[in-house]
Amino acid sequence: MPNIKLKNINNFICRDINLEIAEGEFLVLWGSTGVGKTTLLNIIAGLVEYEGSVLFDGVSVDELPVSQRRLGYLFQHLVLFPHLDVMANVAYGLNIQKKPKTGMEIKVEYLLELIGIKHLAHRYPKDLSGGEKQRVALARAIISSPKIMLLDEPLNSLDFDTARRLRGEIQRFHKKSGITTVYVTHCFEEALALADRVAIFEKGRIVRIDCLENQGVHSERARRRTDPVRAD
Amino acid sequence: MKNMKAMYSLVPILVFLLIWEIVARLKFIPGHFFFPPFTVVIQEFYNLTVSGILIDNFLCSLRRVLIGLFAGSTAGILVGILMGYEERIHKIAHPIFSLFYPIPALGWLPILMLWFGIGEMLPIMIIFICSFFPVFYNTVTGIKNVNKDFIKAAQTLGASEAKILRTVVIPLALPNIFTGLRLEAGMAWRVIIAAEMVAIPTGIGALLMRAESLLRIDIVIVCLIVLAVMCFTFERFFICLEHKMTRKWR
Numbered sequence: 001m002p003n004i005k006l007k008n009i010n011n012f013i014c015r016d017i018n019l020e021i022a023e024g025e026f027l028v029l030w031g032s033t034g035v036g037k038t039t040l041l042n043i044i045a046g047l048v049e050y051e052g053s054v055l056f057d058g059v060s061v062d063e064l065p066v067s068q069r070r071l072g073y074l075f076q077h078l079v080l081f082p083h084l085d086v087m088a089n090v091a092y093g094l095n096i097q098k099k100p101k102t103g104m105e106i107k108v109e110y111l112l113e114l115i116g117i118k119h120l121a122h123r124y125p126k127d128l129s130g131g132e133k134q135r136v137a138l139a140r141a142i143i144s145s146p147k148i149m150l151l152d153e154p155l156n157s158l159d160f161d162t163a164r165r166l167r168g169e170i171q172r173f174h175k176k177s178g179i180t181t182v183y184v185t186h187c188f189e190e191a192l193a194l195a196d197r198v199a200i201f202e203k204g205r206i207v208r209i210d211c212l213e214n215q216g217v218h219s220e221r222a223r224r225r226t227d228p229v230r231a232d
Numbered sequence: 233m234k235n236m237k238a239m240y241s242l243v244p245i246l247v248f249l250l251i252w253e254i255v256a257r258l259k260f261i262p263g264h265f266f267f268p269p270f271t272v273v274i275q276e277f278y279n280l281t282v283s284g285i286l287i288d289n290f291l292c293s294l295r296r297v298l299i300g301l302f303a304g305s306t307a308g309i310l311v312g313i314l315m316g317y318e319e320r321i322h323k324i325a326h327p328i329f330s331l332f333y334p335i336p337a338l339g340w341l342p343i344l345m346l347w348f349g350i351g352e353m354l355p356i357m358i359i360f361i362c363s364f365f366p367v368f369y370n371t372v373t374g375i376k377n378v379n380k381d382f383i384k385a386a387q388t389l390g391a392s393e394a395k396i397l398r399t400v401v402i403p404l405a406l407p408n409i410f411t412g413l414r415l416e417a418g419m420a421w422r423v424i425i426a427a428e429m430v431a432i433p434t435g436i437g438a439l440l441m442r443a444e445s446l447l448r449i450d451i452v453i454v455c456l457i458v459l460a461v462m463c464f465t466f467e468r469f470f471i472c473l474e475h476k477m478t479r480k481w482r
Contacts, residue, residue, distance in 0.1 A: 047384050067388075072388070081382060081385070096391045124480055
């Protein structure tokens with residue numbers, strides 16, 4: 001999994017961003033709404049214009065189209081394709097890669113079962129609940145084995161119990177895959193539960209970035225991350 | 233249940249036909265000579281069908297509508313997709329299309345008569361023009377209205393521009409495209425009848441004009457019934473097709 005380096009990033013929202021995200025790290029971008037967290041994710045993904053440089057494993061990806069950056073992006077509003085059923089939504093990335101159909105179906109079914117939504121395989125997004133949509137979007141983002149995961153407030157619109165369950169799933173997935181992950185939230189509890197490091201965002205700038213241990217919340221974080229009931 | 237609903241929707245039509253028959257038979261209307269009963273119209277419909285006159289003229293009109301509608305709609309969809317997806321092309325070409333769009337299809341008739349003469353190309357070109365613009369504008373609107381987040385999501389999943397267009401943008405624009413097709417399917421019949429009445433010696437419109445000059449109101453009504461049924465059938469066809477293609481996800 002690559003490390004990510006952002007050098008002197010500027011655009012219409014973000015200002016002077018310099019950031020290094022280590023290989024396999026879980027970095028949380030924390031800040032209130034409208035400060036530029038999502039824009040920074042979009043810069044990493046290559047979805048918006050920017051000045052400066054984005055490097056994956058030391059190699060600049062500024063000229064690389066989004067489609068070739070090998071990302072898994074979980075959008076805030078999920079954006080499941082409404083005209084495709086769950087199976088086709090999840091398989092979309094594999095279809096693009098022209099994987100053999102049989103192997104692809106097995107992989108999709110396995111993942112759907114793992115995330116607990118196999119019974120929804122032939123339903124359309126309009127017939128899914130918020131939590132179910134979230135799972136489908138997560139499955140779609142991870143099925144193509146991305147090198148980097150970008151998650152934009154994925155638990156924002158969910159009820160407390162569903163959000164807590166999904167948070168546990170994200171945590172388990174990260175531990176298992178070791179994918180370098182950037183996670184945006186405005187909820188500090190989520191940051192505490194998930195992050196290796198937290199970058200605090202204000203008015204398009206990172207005003208502080210540190211391990212939680214160094215931000216004085218080590219004991220709380222450690223307790224949450226090792227307590228399976230709280231973590232789930 | 234569905235059959236029952238269809239039956240119920242037939243009741244007002246049957247009542248209307250009954251009233252028509254009674255009013256015409258009892259000669260309630262001054263100038264009743266020009267208002268034949270429904271049964272007389274049906275009798276004439278049968279006579280025209282058996283003699284082959286109605287079928288020949290109908291097939292002429294149908295062929296023109298099918299060719300013109302297919303060509304106009306296909307061109308409208310293709311140009312609409314191109315202009316809806318490529319902003320630069322839209323900026324260049326939109327003023328030109330905006331200039332031509334307000335001209336009614338029949339307004340082209342004099343110039344097309346001079347260009348193509350009175351032959352099969354004339355009505356087909358009229359239908360082409362009449363079909364092109366509404367399908368084109370609805371396609372452009374449909375493509376432009378596709379939420380950009382879907383495109384971004386497809387990009388992050390590795391899709392190329394062509395794949396995104398084919399697998400995301402066009403399917404999501406289908407409801408708008410079908411709105412254009414549905415509107416034009418009926419309009420094509422209205423326009424072909426008008427064009428045949430004015431400038432072409434064959435087809436349902438031409439039959440209607442000949443009947444009018446002979447004061448054969450029963451034949452005129454037969455032609456109007458054919459027109460109404462064909463407008464309805466074509467519109468229903470596209471409604472059913474749209475329903476079949478988008479019902480599951482809308």
